[in-house]
Amino acid sequence: MSAELPQPSTTSLTDRVKNILIQPKEEWGRIDAEPATVAGIFKSYVVPLAAIGPIAGLIGMSVFGIRLLGFTYRLSFGAALSTAIASYVAALIGVYVLALILNTLAPNFGGEKSDVQAMKVAAYSCTASWIAGIFQLIPSLAWLAILGLYSLYLLWTGAPRLMRVPQDKAATYTIVTIVAAIVLFFLVGLVASSVTSMFAPRMPLPGGTLSVG
Template identity: 55%
Template sequence: MSDNRPADVGRPPAPRANPIVERVKAILLTPKTEWPRIEAESTTPGEIFRTYAVPLAAIGPVARLIGSVAFGYSFFGVTWRPSLGGAIGSAIVSYALSLLGVWVLALVIDALAPNFGATKNRANAFKVAAYGATAGWAAGIFGLIPSLAFLSIL
């Protein structure tokens, strides 16, 4: 009796990558193919905000919170470590302003779209604002080590 079952029967399915990670990689590495895909999606601004902007905008503030408390900031041989409360407060303000910035930028993009020959579309404006911030949000990870935080401007 021969076993004619496919080789993958009984094996667990291969793990799927996190959709946020896949989207970030695609925007950063293959933007020419990813932006048309984003344009074709029928997602609402609320969905983009909840599932993409909220988690990604937290990368920088959380990394800076951990880095500043763990390593502190060094200037001319003097190291300063903020208090935990101060670092948390700074992270919360930074996070809130990052999210507010995306929302305001989307409103500006939507308002100015007719000046550039485009049609007003709040959902598309929000896509541009949120997905356009991807590189900056991802670069926030450099905040884990304050002496490397300057790399986030690259």
């Protein structure tokens, strides 16, 4: 008897995004039950959504720029593109590392190791932070990306359930994972900021608009 391959989820990308943001507890139940593969989740969900912030930042910094003290600071398209690529690659790597953290910690708290379940948690819990990246389209509103912290709540509601962590250890497991995730996201942001600073202007010049490239 040949083994059956997991069937792809019938939930559309937009429905998954909407449901995980609006009704996360119910959606985690559906996610938990559906067959999937690490590669499938990564290609169909992580790859397109993780691109939102970098693309928005590319447009925002090269077209609109940041208005400050009468000056508009813009990156050239090449500089903005380099920053976007670095941010995108860092985000993709970040998801894999987060899944690794979830999978590694689970047995220490009575849970079960599962590459697929860990990737589900890592990918779908990042939804809020990726969607919030759209605010980078207008640099003056980029601070609204803080709404992406909702991803920590998604992680809180999904990690113990999908990784089969017992109820009495669920809170501790999630807190440890969240702390690790915060450190991870900080490092990802640091990498992106470092690349941006390589192309940022060192000193404002008179005239009102400054393009760097």
